[in-house]
Amino acid sequence: MSEPLARSPRPLWPHPDDVVTALRTAGCVFAEEEASLLLEVARTPDELTAMVARRASGLPLEHVVGWAEFAGLRIEVDAGVFVPRRRTEFLVARAAALLRPGAVVLDLCCGSGAVGAALAAAVPGVELHAADLDPAAVRCARRNLAGAGGRVYEGDLFAPLPAGLRGRVDVLAANVPYVPTGDIPLLPSEARDHEAPLALDGGADGLDLLRRVARSARAWLAPGGTLLSETSEPQVPPALRALRAGGFTATTAHDPDLDATVLMATRE
Template sequence: MTPLAASVVSALRSAGCVFAEDEAELILSTARTPDDVTAMVDRRVAGLPLEHVLGWAEFHGLRVTVEPGVFVPRRRTEFLVDQAVALARGASLVVDLCCGSGAVGAALAAALGGPELHAADIDPAAVRCARRNVAPFAGHVHQGDLFAALPDTLRGRVD
């Protein structure tokens, strides 16, 4: 272990991070400069979720962008994606309401081979974040409340 890695592990362990070695590895592999490492460790030690410190979370095989104020996709939600994939084989349209980061919609689009994807959320930070995550799947993100945010062209096409 390098001296920098040992220092990061020590700081994280002192702050109560149970998986300090794993978190240190993620921070060190994500940071671009030593100053980034310091800033990231400081934010983690202050109690920010690791995913917000890194700026991403792993979800259903994807690296999903997250930012402060946007719900971090949970590993247990991957089960929901698996169930939806099993029910939606051959689907040509996916709608992700209350999308947060857009992780569920992006994971479904990836697993289903690129259906038309629309996501919606009422929160501007979530919409901004979701746009980055669904872009690789040519997804569309709309700001507003539930179905009201979706374009009229989707009416009658959503099952």
């Protein structure tokens, strides 16, 4: 009589409740949702255990799993790279409304390239360019924008851009850092300890980078082109002054549900 086939024992996965408890103990506000995601993406029990430990140590969930959900896309986010915030989807929506196929888009201070990727997905056929000072962000953005044919440059603001782009940009999405230097210690540890400081620090009042962009952006925009940037509500008056000093007609829009404020500056 034949013997039954021997079966390998089923791997002992951590119980979902144990994952939730570990995350909640570590202070994760959305422990149940995060546990569900980690259980979904982990390929082995050991990998799940390691992921839970990394998250419990304070590493952003997006850095643990290697991607962030943004505007319906899965954006790769490497360790140390700025994690795209959900509120920035408001900037994407405002920018997408200005685009048509064939338009030229520049994602400045692009980080992972999330804004550029979302705009290319919303309006297929745009000519997409992006730039960032952080080499880690540039490597990440190149992967995220490759499918859209995006070209990503490494350097400070407009400095690395090709001269042929000057005067051709229809939409310039400049999601520059705007946290005042003195407020950096008040940020959640996920941002303060695990994202590059240059992706957060906007100078004494948070507007240093915006002022620099405002002084130079006009030369890169096509006639009628628009610069869009995110800011906080208290920063709106000085931000508008900076944009108008740069020769723009500037307005703002606010989404209370996302707590998002976007500056829109048009070159006449």
